[in-house]
Amino acid sequence: MTQGLTDQQFALLTFLRQQVTTPSYREMQVALGLASSSGVHRLVTALIERGFVETIPGRKRCLRVVQPPVTREAIAAWLASVPSHILHAELERRDRDPAWNGEATGPAVCPCGHRAGTREARECETNICPLRGDNREAA
Structure with a gap:
């Protein structure tokens, strides 16, 4: 609470x-x-x-x-309220998950820094990325 x-x-x-x-x-x-x-x-x-x-x-x-600011003290208080076996189970789950341990199958962002799955990343994949400034079709 x-x-x-x-x-x-x-x-x-x-x-x-x-x-x-x-x-x-x-x-x-x-x-x-x-x-x-x-x-x-x-x-x-x-x-x-x-x-x-x-x-x-x-x-x-x-x-x-009003959204209260997230402080170290607030995070520490929340972590202290979580039973340790739940924290250990979450860490073990993350160890097995490729997205958490660096073994993900693809990059989370496109070469220009767009998050995967966004409109900008799809445009980058289809050679019309406005940030890259080049056109891969010409290459």
């Missing part, structure tokens, strides 16, 4: 992250199973005070979930 939040605050934050547009207080109330919208107001205010959510001035129904 996100550090420093109550269960209800965390539930509201999770609900807000799942929404495309900001829901109304009534929609948040129903989603959380609260008796009144004043409870939603208290939860929203707490999330704003703790820096998890911000409002956009001059606009109604506009809450934006």
Whole structure:
């Protein structure tokens, strides 16, 4: 759970992250199973005070979930919460996976640096790469 939040605050934050547009207080109330919208107001205010959510001035129904910066401490805390047998299993899986151990069958990028599978990489393969500046058909 996100550090420093109550269960209800965390539930509201999770609900807000799942929404495309900001829901109304009534929609948040129903989603959380609260008796009144004043409870939603208290939860929203707490999330704003703790820096998890911000409002956009001059606009109604506009809450934006703030993405916290990823820090070494946050990564260390997350790793500490994962059981060691799961970490060991993942490392063993990566040792067997050609994509992780450098034995991949093809490059992850084209010669110009485009990621494989993108439109730019396909254009590079068909001799019309705008970054390369040459035309392989002429060669």
